[in-house]
Each structure stands twice: as structure tokens, then as C-alpha cells.
Amino acid sequence: MMTQPQLHSVTGIILAGGRATRMGGTDKGLVELAGQSMVDHVAQRLAPQTGALVINANRNRVAYEQRGWPVVPDAFGEFAGPLAGMAAGLTASTTAWAVTVPCDSPLVPPDLVARLSSAVHADNADLAVAWGAGRMQPVFALLPRRLLPDLEAFLRDGGRKIDQWYARHRVAQADFEDCAEAFLNVNTPEDRDALEARLTRLEAPGAAQPGEL
Numbered sequence: 001m002m003t004q005p006q007l008h009s010v011t012g013i014i015l016a017g018g019r020a021t022r023m024g025g026t027d028k029g030l031v032e033l034a035g036q037s038m039v040d041h042v043a044q045r046l047a048p049q050t051g052a053l054v055i056n057a058n059r060n061r062v063a064y065e066q067r068g069w070p071v072v073p074d075a076f077g078e079f080a081g082p083l084a085g086m087a088a089g090l091t092a093s094t095t096a097w098a099v100t101v102p103c104d105s106p107l108v109p110p111d112l113v114a115r116l117s118s119a120v121h122a123d124n125a126d127l128a129v130a131w132g133a134g135r136m137q138p139v140f141a142l143l144p145r146r147l148l149p150d151l152e153a154f155l156r157d158g159g160r161k162i163d164q165w166y167a168r169h170r171v172a173q174a175d176f177e178d179c180a181e182a183f184l185n186v187n188t189p190e191d192r193d194a195l196e197a198r199l200t201r202l203e204a205p206g207a208a209q210p211g212e213l
Contacts, residue, residue, distance in 0.1 A: 004121035005097040005142065010113055012050035013089030014042050015082055015139060016103035017058040017074055027060050029103035033192055034199040041106035043067065049113040050099060054092045056085035076155045082139050083162055087155060090148045102139045102185070106195070109182045115174040116142035125172035130183070132176035137183045138162045 016029035016039055029039035039055065047053055053069040064071045072092045074084040086100050099113050109115070112130070120128035120142055127147065130140035139162070147169065154165050176182060186192050 005113075005117045009096045010050045010117075010142070011089070011093040011095045011098045012043075012046040012053045012113075013086065013093070013098050013100045014039060014046065014053065014055045014103050015085040015089070015100055016064065017056045017085045017088075018082075027057075027063075028186065029055075029057065030060060030063055031186070031192060033106060033186065034196050038106050038186060039064070039067070039103045042101055042103055042108055043069075045106075045108035045110060046099070046101060046112070049110070051095060052093070054089045054098075055103075056088045080155070081160045081162070083151065083160060083165055084155060086141075086143065087148065087151050090143065090145050090151070093145055096145055098143050098145060100139055100141050100143065104186045105140075105183055106186065107182045107184055109176060109179050112140065112182075113142065115176065116140075119172040119174035123170070123172035126169035127166070128172040128174050129166070130176050131173040132183045133180035134177075136173065137176070138166065140183065 016027070018028065030037050033041060043053060055064045055067070055069055055071045056074070057064045057071050058073045061071050070092050072088040074080050074088050075091065076084045076087065089100065090098055099116060101108055116128040116130065119125070127144065128142040130137040150168065151165060159165060184195065186195055
């Protein structure tokens, strides 16, 4: 039976390497939301669940480096998609496992790593992916670093679709239907404004807890 990943053996990889075309080309990780950048929202929720953090970014490297974590660009051409970001993060990781999250989903579940870890262990799988809001959330994944050579070979052969790479391996699904809104994406300025209004309401006296969004 596969050994269950532990916190100290997991690196958090924040994927901030996209073009953000629907955000007008603005680097989404650095977009301000409720007083701080989205990448900071993600990091605050992810850091307590991991032993280290890495940011995958293809621009504004200095701004990201100011957070104090390693920043790595795609190695298979800029803006090559989430798989290239995952590969870059795994390359920079020194732990046996890594968890990936996008920079534009600031409501990262506080037990993301625990649930993904339990799923991969229970199914004796190669990796685990979150399931929430009625579908697979493919960039919320727990990956072993041992799969990096296979991922790099897939990318070198021109592969870019995440579901095609997952199909090469045994994938466990971790159920997050009880907190489906944790996977909300901020893709447009309107999305940002709507989420900021909701977060502001949450901070008001007597407001619902984050899990009740």
C-alpha cells in the first residue's frame, strides 16, 4: 500500500503562468482582491497545509519573488498551459509530493491537501484530483514528483491537454461537493468585483463563515 503523503513531504505549487486574456491580459495573481493580491489569498490558505511553496509565473518575476518563495517559469515555452506549470513546479520541488492550485481561485479549501492525500492513499492511486461543483477540478491536484519524467516526455511530444496526461495514470478523485464554491475562478474584472463584495460581507459582524459561502 502506498504511504500516505504527510505535510512536510508536500510542496504547494501556485500556478500563475497564464495569459489571463479574459482579465484583459493583467497578471491575475497580482490582481487585488479585498485588500491583497490573489496570489497572497491563495498562499495564506495553502501554506499551512504544505512544507514549502513555489510559484509558477512567466512574467512579473520580481513582484512574485518579493513574497519570499521560489518563482519558476515554464520550461516548454511561455504560456504553455497548466501542465507546463505543474512540470516547472515539480522541477523546483524537493519533496516527494506536490499540490497544485491556480492563482485565480482564492477560496482554497483549508483541508485540500488532507482530502487529496486520503484519496490517493485509499485508492492506491498515482495522483489525486479534486471533484467539486459537479465536475473534476483538474488543476487542484496532488502529484508525486516521481511522475515528473513522464510529464516532461508528454510535454516534449507536444501534449498539452491535462486530461490526456491524467489518462496515462491511476487517478483518485477527492470529494469536495460540500464546499463547491471553493473552486470559484476569478477570470474577469466582474468576477473579481463580485467576489470582493461577498468577502466584504463575510467580514461584517454576524456574517456567515467561509465554508458557508
